[in-house]
Amino acid sequence: MLPPIRGRLAIAYGVMILSASASLGVFLVESGRGVFSQYAAAFLIAMAMASGIAIGVAARISWQITESLGRLARLADRLASGEPVEPVMVDSSHDEVSDLADSFNAMAATLQRKIEGIEEQRVEAAAILDGMGDGVIIVDDSLHVVAVNRAAEQILEVGEKEVRGASVAEVIRHHDVVGLLELKKQTDGPLIVEIGRDRHQVQVVVTPVQVGEATRQIILFQDVTELRRAETIRRDFVANVSHELRTPLAALRLLVETLEDGALDDSTVARDFLNRMHGEVDRLNQMVEELLELARIESGRVHYRFRRGNLAAAIGEAVERMRPQAERQNIELILTTPPEPVEALIDADRLHQVIVNLVHNAVKFTPSGGTVTVEVRPGNHYHEIAIADTGIGVAAEAVTRLFERFYKVDRSRGSPGTGLGLAIVKHLVLAHGGKVWAESPGPGLGATFHIELPSGIGPRRGQPTASEPLVENLRSQAMSRNERDILEG
Known part of the structure; x- marks a missing residue:
């Protein structure tokens, strides 16, 4: 040593x-x-x-x-x-x-x-940042981007390479947001701006963070487009249901007051008023049943009975049920099916409900002397059903909203219904593993509704297959009442 x-x-x-x-x-x-x-x-x-x-x-x-x-x-x-x-x-x-x-x-x-601990934290933070559904951008004192996550790239429609190190004004291109960043203070409340080519509604929140002697600003982007859309649908629903409730209730009140004022002594007038009151009550009942029906379908409490059967025959039965109403309105109802059976795995009752609803809408919005055509087009993997009319048509901006809950194209016409029928149709078609869509050249040029059903598969994975007997009994009662109202015009 x-x-x-x-x-x-x-x-x-x-x-x-x-x-x-x-x-x-x-x-x-x-x-x-x-x-x-x-x-x-x-x-x-x-x-x-x-x-x-x-x-x-x-x-x-x-x-x-x-x-x-x-x-x-x-x-x-x-x-x-x-x-x-x-x-x-x-x-x-x-x-x-x-x-x-x-x-x-x-x-x-x-x-x-x-260093290893810091690196682990950095990797975890980067994973969390990239996994967030909300967009995040971090800028430095000179308002240049130092970090951006994937959600922000999608919202702003930019790439990380072109964003990192760039001026935030070049990236966001919105003067209100840039103005907030220049003030370098936290936002008092959320700021809603429109960003991107599709004009997404984006909520922006700015939070300054002190890092040593430097100041970083974290910008949070939350796409609230769907939330705003849902809020619009909710407002439309409240307004529509309020109107649909107010109209029959006002009619009932008027009829009752008229009977109280002496019309009850005239048996002919009294009977006519009572029939009208029954009609208003039935319309109220139909609206409530449709609301309950849609709630049951969306919550998965509906029982589906899928069996292999003749698709063309099932559609033919539904069309024939609607023929009396078409004849009363002087509308030609045409059914075109192939001569041979069209096999598919279907719930005949639910498919009947879908076709009755679509044909009823076509007849209701087609003027006297018009034509409604129902055609079955068989295919190898999918069968198509087309229901075309020569009616009032639909504007291009309204076509995409037809299957929304509570949506009605023109409330000013005072047409009955809650706007729930097509939403129910959409859910029932999806339960069959198919899809439904609408086309229209424009107002006054008619419309065509297309249904595409698979030829050999059953319900989509995850669709409900059972429900309580009471719910099924209510469904049957609702169907019989709805069809009776339709057939009686």
Whole structure:
């Protein structure tokens, strides 16, 4: 085991001094004998040898120190650049260089653990940020983007490469949001702006965060387009139901007041008024039943009985049920089916409900003398049912909303109904694993409703297959009442 550096240097210099002293002693002794010239040379040789040994020892020690310190310096540079380093090993032990190496190794290990912890946190934060449904952008003091997540890229319709480092004004392109960022203060409340080519309704919240001496601003984008749309549908529903309730209730009140004022004494008038009151009550009952029906379908409490059967025959039965109403309104109802059976896995009762609803709508919105055509088009994997009319048609902006709950194209016409029929149709067709859509060239040019049903599969995965008997009984009663109202005109 070698002594510390200072000890080894002292030994080297001691060796040199002792050698010199010994040589000097030899010189003095021999000079006393009068042999000066011979021993002077011996003295110089001894001095040279001692000096050489001392210099060699010192050089060896110096090399060890320099090599160890150089290795530490190189590892320190690697550590400063963020590279992982291996523990430092030195040739000596229990000296100053060894102590320095141990301290360096401890410092490097601690720093490496902290770096790994920070990296783990960074990866977790990045995963959370990218997994968020809301968009997030982080900007620095100069209002340049330093971070952006995937949701923000989709909302703003930009890519990360073109956004990172860019001015936030170039990315968001909305003066209200940029104005908030320039103020560098938290928003008092949510700001709703329109962003993107599709003019999405986006709620923006700005939160400043102090990071050391710098200020970062976190911008949160929440796409509330669907929420606003749902709110619009809800308002439409409340307004529509209120109107549909108010109209029959007002009629009932008027009829009752008229009977109280003396019309009850006239049996003919009284009977007519009572029939009208029955009609208004039936309309109220139909609206409530439709609301309950849609609620049961959407909550999965409806029982479906899928069996393989003749699709064309099932549609033909529903169309024939609607023929009396079409004839009363002087509308030609045409059914076109292939001569051979069209096999499919269907719930005949629910399909009957779908066709009756669509044909009823077609007849209701087709003027006298018009035509309603129902055609069955068989296919290998899907069968198509088309119900076309020559009626009032639908504007392009309204076609996409026809299957929304509570939506009515034109309330000013005062047409009866709650706007729930097509929403029910959509859910029942989806339960069959199919799809339904509408087309119209425009107002006054008629409309066509298309249904596409699979030829050999049953309900879509996840569709309900059972419900309570009471619910099924209510459904049957609702269907019989609705069909009676339709058939009686």
